[in-house]
Amino acid sequence: MATLVSDANIFIDLDVADLTxxxxxxxxxxxxxxxxxQEELAEHHSELPALGLRVESLSPAxxxxxxxxxxxxxxxxxxxxxxxALALSNRWTLVTGDADLRDVxxxxxxxxxxxxWLVERMVRERVIPVRRAExxxxxxxxxxxxxxxxxxxxxxxxxx
Numbered sequence: 392m393a394t395l396v397s398d399a400n401i402f403i404d405l406d407v408a409d410l411t412x413x414x415x416x417x418x419x420x421x422x423x424x425x426x427x428x429q430e431e432l433a434e435h436h437s438e439l440p441a442l443g444l445r446v447e448s449l450s451p452a453x454x455x456x457x458x459x460x461x462x463x464x465x466x467x468x469x470x471x472x473x474x475x476a477l478a479l480s481n482r483w484t485l486v487t488g489d490a491d492l493r494d495v496x497x498x499x500x501x502x503x504x505x506x507x508w509l510v511e512r513m514v515r516e517r518v519i520p521v522r523r524a525e526x527x528x529x530x531x532x533x534x535x536x537x538x539x540x541x542x543x544x545x546x547x548x549x550x551x
Contacts, residue, residue, distance in 0.1 A: 394420045395504075396478040398471050399431040400488030402439065404506045407534045408527030411436075414509060415443040416518045422447050422483070424473040431470060449473060453480040460495070467491040475501065488537070506531075506538060507546055514550050521550045 405411045415421065422445045423432070432439060440446060449457065457476035461469060471492040478485040484502045486509060487493055496503040510527065513519045519527075528543050 392418055392420060394422055394481070394483040395486045396422050396424075396474050396481075396483050397444075398423070398474045398485075398487040398489055398492060399427060401486050401506060401509065402432060402436055404488050404531055404536050404538070405509070405527075406436065407536060408510075408531050410510065410513065410519065410523075410527045411439075412442060413513050413518050413523075417509075417512060417516060420445060422477065424449060424470070424477050427470040427473050447477065449477055450480060453477055456480050460499070464495050467495060475499065490537075506536075507542060511546055511550065521547070524550065 402411065405414055421443060425446050425448045428439075428446045453476050456479050457469075457472050460472045460476060464472070467489055471487070471489055472495075474487070475485060475492060475496055477483070478496070478501050479499060484504065485492075485496050486504050487496070488506050493503050493505065510524050514521055514524050525547055528538070528547065531538060532540065
C-alpha cells in the first residue's frame with residue numbers, strides 16, 4: 392500500500408466528476424496536510440476524513456522543509472508547498488492538479504501524479520468502469536476543470 396499526499400485540486404476534480412468515493416477504494420492511503428484541509432477543504436468537503444482521508448500535521452522537519460521550499464519558489468501557494476513538504480519529508484508520492492506544484496515537485500525529485508493517473512488506476516483496478524471515467528471527465532470538462540484534454544482523450548481510447 393502506497394501513501395499519496397493530495398492537494399485540494401485533486402479533491403475538487405474528483406468531486407466534480409463524482410469519483411471521490413472511488414478514490415478511497417484504491418489500495419492506497421490518502422493524506423493531506425492539516426492546514427490545507429482546514430483552509431481549503433473542511434468547509435465544503437467535510438466528509439473526506441470519514442471516507443478515509445488522513446489529515447496530518449507536518450513534523451518540525453516538515454515545517455523546515457516547507458520554509459525552505461517557500462524561500463526557493465514564489466509559486467505554488469503555501470498550502471500546496473505544505474503538501475509537497477509532507478511528501479518530501481516522508482518520501483511519499485504527491486498527487487496534484489496544480490501545474491506549478493507539479494513543476495516544483497519534479498524539480499525536487501518527488502514522484503508526482505495527477506487526476507488522469509488516479510482515474511486510470513480506478514479503471515485498471517476495476518474500481519470503476521470506463522464509462523464512469525468518461526462521464527467523470529465529461530463533467531470535469533463542462534465545469535471548466537483544467538486538464539490536458541488531448542491526453543484525456545488518449546487515455547480513454549487506451550482504456551476502451
